[in-house]
Amino acid sequence: MQNSSARTPSRSRTTMTEYVLPTHANALGNVFGGQILAWMDIGAAICAQRHCSTIAVTAGIDNLAFEQPIQVGHVVRIDAWVTATFRTSIEVAVIVYGENPISTEEWVCVRAFLSFVAVDDAGHPVAVPALVLETEEERQQEQEAHERRAYRLHQRQHNRHRLTSSQRS
Numbered sequence: 001m002q003n004s005s006a007r008t009p010s011r012s013r014t015t016m017t018e019y020v021l022p023t024h025a026n027a028l029g030n031v032f033g034g035q036i037l038a039w040m041d042i043g044a045a046i047c048a049q050r051h052c053s054t055i056a057v058t059a060g061i062d063n064l065a066f067e068q069p070i071q072v073g074h075v076v077r078i079d080a081w082v083t084a085t086f087r088t089s090i091e092v093a094v095i096v097y098g099e100n101p102i103s104t105e106e107w108v109c110v111r112a113f114l115s116f117v118a119v120d121d122a123g124h125p126v127a128v129p130a131l132v133l134e135t136e137e138e139r140q141q142e143q144e145a146h147e148r149r150a151y152r153l154h155q156r157q158h159n160r161h162r163l164t165s166s167q168r169s
């Protein structure tokens with residue numbers, strides 16, 4: 001059974017801002033990829049939990065590539081929104097922007113899709129509220145999310161089989 005009240009993407013859309021300190025950076029002064037991932041995961045989790053009104057755990061992160069670095073002294077802006085809901089899972093799109101706070105120049109650092117599963121206090125998956133789509137762009141993104149989900153679940157089975165097989169040899 002689906003969780004009762006349907007919700008729009010704008011209701012849960014989340015923006016998170018971070019300032020890059022030397023402790024976040026490598027020897028070149030660029031933020032570590034793992035640090036960016038951690039911020040993405042937090043921003044997306046806040047968005048997922050706002051939509052679901054339950055704890056939502058990260059089930060997976062689709063392939064991602066770091067397009068541009070972000071340096072010490074720059075600002076990181078995370079923009080996260082729900083693109084589609086399924087039975088107990090949802091897809092959240094995230095774009096990470098770098099910003100030079102002096103010049104206000106802004107660029108895309110990374111984009112990714114994360115899957116979250118709504119869970120109860122015992123960690124068991126529970127139904128999520130449906131998504132109410134208001135714009136043509138949102139409808140397009142939802143359609144694409146269904147295609148990504150089919151690929152993702154196929155890969156999940158494939159990877160499980162592959163790793164199980166390699167462990168035996």
Ligand SMILES: CC(C)(COP(=O)(O)OP(=O)(O)OC[C@H]1O[C@@H](n2cnc3c(N)ncnc32)[C@H](O)[C@@H]1OP(=O)(O)O)[C@@H](O)C(=O)NCCC(=O)NCCS
Nearest residue numbers: 056057058059060086087088089090115117125152153156
């Ligand atoms: C994610 C988790 C709850 C799924 O539990 P499960 O017993 O495998 O549950 P199911 O197979 O019934 O799948 C439940 C939902 O998760 C989705 N799911 C499971 N693995 C997934 C993956 N790798 N990517 C995307 N969705 C996934 C399923 O498609 C299903 O969605 P649906 O109900 O909308 O169709 C469980 O694997 C888990 O707790 N993993 C650890 C999560 C975690 O610790 N994250 C990091 C810290 S937050």
